[in-house]
Amino acid sequence: MKKTLLITALGLSFAFAGSVAPADNAQYQKECASCHFGYQPALLNKASWGKVMGNLSDHFGTDASLGKVESEQILNYLVSNAGSGKMTANNSTMQITKSPYFIKEHRKIPANVITQKEVGSLSNCLACHTTADKGNYSERAIVIPNYGRWE
Amino acid sequence: MKKTLCFILLTLTLLNAKEFNAPMKTYMDTLSAEAKAANPSFTGFDAKRGETLFFSKQTGKKGSEMSCTTCHTINLKNGGQNVNTNKPITALAPSANPARLTDVAEVEKWLRRNFNDVFAREGSALEKGDVLTYIINQ
Numbered sequence: 493m494k495k496t497l498l499i500t501a502l503g504l505s506f507a508f509a510g511s512v513a514p515a516d517n518a519q520y521q522k523e524c525a526s527c528h529f530g531y532q533p534a535l536l537n538k539a540s541w542g543k544v545m546g547n548l549s550d551h552f553g554t555d556a557s558l559g560k561v562e563s564e565q566i567l568n569y570l571v572s573n574a575g576s577g578k579m580t581a582n583n584s585t586m587q588i589t590k591s592p593y594f595i596k597e598h599r600k601i602p603a604n605v606i607t608q609k610e611v612g613s614l615s616n617c618l619a620c621h622t623t624a625d626k627g628n629y630s631e632r633a634i635v636i637p638n639y640g641r642w643e
Numbered sequence: 644m645k646k647t648l649c650f651i652l653l654t655l656t657l658l659n660a661k662e663f664n665a666p667m668k669t670y671m672d673t674l675s676a677e678a679k680a681a682n683p684s685f686t687g688f689d690a691k692r693g694e695t696l697f698f699s700k701q702t703g704k705k706g707s708e709m710s711c712t713t714c715h716t717i718n719l720k721n722g723g724q725n726v727n728t729n730k731p732i733t734a735l736a737p738s739a740n741p742a743r744l745t746d747v748a749e750v751e752k753w754l755r756r757n758f759n760d761v762f763a764r765e766g767s768a769l770e771k772g773d774v775l776t777y778i779i780n781q
Binding site: 526527528529549552553554555556557558559612615616619 | 704705725727728729730748752755756757759760
């Protein structure tokens with residue numbers, strides 16, 4: 493009993509250690525992650541995903557337009573798996589990097605390691621979060637290029 | 644002797660001819676008909692014109708100068724990189740990447756998006772046909 497409790501507690505602590513469900517939708521991977529990192533649906537709330545998918549022909553200055561059917565299917569996947577907790581709270585924008593939670597988590601990162609060419613911007617998750625594609629953003633898995641571990 | 648030479652040359656030409664698959668051929672025929680409708684003196688697509696277009700510098704959708712080569716590089720046999728996100732792009736040349744120019748829906752989607760991004764407008768049938776002819780010969 494004690495053991496089960498311990499394992500459950502351990503499991504929960506892992507679940508909350510910067511972890512989100514991986515982006516596991518083949519169509520999303522094909523249409524969205526061909527140009528950029530496949531941000532997990534839980535990183536934005538439903539309203540934000542609605543905004544993103546509502547104007548794909550001008551997607552952060554780029555034409556990312558899709559056919560109507562594909563667009564609706566992907567919106568459905570994103571909304572069904574959207575985030576609702578502290579990670580997405582008070583973010584009414586389309587940008588993951590604008591959520592108060594995200595800003596707080598990254599506030600101590602020196603600007604020069606973000607702007608360097610190996611990273612480019614805060615939207616390039618995988619540049620530092622080595623397991624970001626698996627939905628694991630834990631501090632232990634952070635390696636910043638030309639800087640090293642972040643602990 | 645002459646006949647043999649002729650035969651060898653013909654074989655070589657055939658081996659070198661880069662062909663679209665059947666659905667892509669149908670798509671090229673559609674573009675061709677559109678180009679002819681727009682300009683009755685149109686006689687066919689041209690890889691050289693496509694190449695010039697591919698390398699031409701434009702004021703892109705974001706207002707900065709770019710060309711197709713900004714992301715795809717000047718050698719289509721090599722991969723490129725998305726200029727906005729640094730995400731790698733697989734090679735465009737069918738000789739290096741046989742999956743290229745095989746799926747009409749994919750080709751139409753990327754022509755629409757990329758013409759908008761680089762030229763800040765849609766491509767004409769002539770431009771699309773020329774660029775595709777250039778790419779398939781890489």
